[in-house]
Amino acid sequence: MSKKSHNLINIISSVSVIGLVVGTFALIVVLSVFNGFESVIKSLYGVFNPDFQITTLKGKTFSIDSIPQERIKAIKGLIDYSKVVEEDALFKYGDKQFIGKIKGVGENFPSLSGLDSMVVDGYFILSDAGKNYAVVGAGVAYFLDLYPGDVAELLNIYVPKRGNKSSFNIATAFNQKAVHPAGVFSVQQEFNEKYVLLPLSFVRELMDYDDEITSLEVFTGDNADNDMVQQQLKSILGDSYIVKNRYEQNIALFKVMTSEKTAIFFILVFILVLASFNMIGSLSILIVEKKKDIAVLKSMGAGKKLIKNIFTIEGMLISFLGGLIGLILGFVVLYAQQTFGIVSLGSGNGDFIIDAYPVEMKLVEFVYVFATVQMIGFLATIYPVNFLLRNFNRVKL
Numbered sequence: 001m002s003k004k005s006h007n008l009i010n011i012i013s014s015v016s017v018i019g020l021v022v023g024t025f026a027l028i029v030v031l032s033v034f035n036g037f038e039s040v041i042k043s044l045y046g047v048f049n050p051d052f053q054i055t056t057l058k059g060k061t062f063s064i065d066s067i068p069q070e071r072i073k074a075i076k077g078l079i080d081y082s083k084v085v086e087e088d089a090l091f092k093y094g095d096k097q098f099i100g101k102i103k104g105v106g107e108n109f110p111s112l113s114g115l116d117s118m119v120v121d122g123y124f125i126l127s128d129a130g131k132n133y134a135v136v137g138a139g140v141a142y143f144l145d146l147y148p149g150d151v152a153e154l155l156n157i158y159v160p161k162r163g164n165k166s167s168f169n170i171a172t173a174f175n176q177k178a179v180h181p182a183g184v185f186s187v188q189q190e191f192n193e194k195y196v197l198l199p200l201s202f203v204r205e206l207m208d209y210d211d212e213i214t215s216l217e218v219f220t221g222d223n224a225d226n227d228m229v230q231q232q233l234k235s236i237l238g239d240s241y242i243v244k245n246r247y248e249q250n251i252a253l254f255k256v257m258t259s260e261k262t263a264i265f266f267i268l269v270f271i272l273v274l275a276s277f278n279m280i281g282s283l284s285i286l287i288v289e290k291k292k293d294i295a296v297l298k299s300m301g302a303g304k305k306l307i308k309n310i311f312t313i314e315g316m317l318i319s320f321l322g323g324l325i326g327l328i329l330g331f332v333v334l335y336a337q338q339t340f341g342i343v344s345l346g347s348g349n350g351d352f353i354i355d356a357y358p359v360e361m362k363l364v365e366f367v368y369v370f371a372t373v374q375m376i377g378f379l380a381t382i383y384p385v386n387f388l389l390r391n392f393n394r395v396k397l
Helices: 007-048 069-073 109-113 138-144 200-207 226-240 251-275 277-289 291-299 304-340 363-388
Strands: 052-056 078-093 096-105 119-122 131-137 155-160 174-185 195-199 215-220 241-245
Touching: 007 251, 007 277, 007 304, 007 363, 052 226, 069 078, 069 226, 078 109, 078 138, 078 200, 096 138, 096 200, 109 215, 131 138, 131 155, 138 174, 155 195, 155 200, 174 200, 195 200, 215 226, 226 241, 251 277, 251 363, 277 291, 277 304, 277 363, 291 304, 304 363
Parallel strands: 096 195, 131 174
Antiparallel strands: 052 215, 052 241, 078 096, 078 155, 078 215, 119 174, 131 195, 155 174
């Protein structure tokens, strides 16, 4: 803050602070936006994927009676589970064909998963008055040119017959049933372009199953300790079954998201390192200019350590000021985006699931970013101070 004999030092110091402000601001904003998108994707997958999925270690199907259902229901935090039969299938609607997956679910599946709130056309009805219906993914509906309002057209479903490995005659090689599509759901592209939801009893009959299921989907409450629930499920079921949490069901996706976030973090940290070179220049010029002042302090009994601390503190003040201002600006902008959705996605006509860029601020990331800026500032400070004061004993009035 003090007046310098050369205005250039003030300019370089200001540029140093501005550089750190911009770098810190960009770092916390980008990380928070990544958090926002990650939360949106997790919520979308959470609508379709359960908290836990139980499958058999050997084979494809297992009997529901082979697991201790009462012990599973007694687990603290567990709400309920849904029996599921999933299989590849050929869909035919009119003159269009498409290969995807059928998913037979229990009556409680819609309310447990919340998928009934993601219908974009028609209604989420799987059975009513003894009649079966299908709810189709938006991608499947697009490829089949399917329209739930067309009551005259049925969705034909073909699955391979069990034990029939050699026949190429479609009349004998496949089981076939027709069902009316009642609605279209839209969650996430991976699910929209693959799945058709059907009643469990309908799929079992189509697959020639008795009480077999391919998986058991378990749902927990909002305040449940999911790590503890998973450990209890594994303990109850033993080694014959696989218990996957939501992360393990989509491990490839979450690994990619984490890798992208980490890569962006290090790229922005590198930009902060480049910005810190202004600090090196600022401190170097300041030390050269203050040689007479250093000599005066030395003659008054100041040691080399005291002089080094003075310039080190100045460098740290620059990084502290830049980091603090950057975080404050970042918080203000992120809060405004979170509250008012200032930066929108697309044209705002419902082209995307969300209308504005999502953000999610995490206190721990503010701490990490501030600590990173201070570390960079410290490293950018000690080099010029140590290098330029190495001949401290030669400094004279």
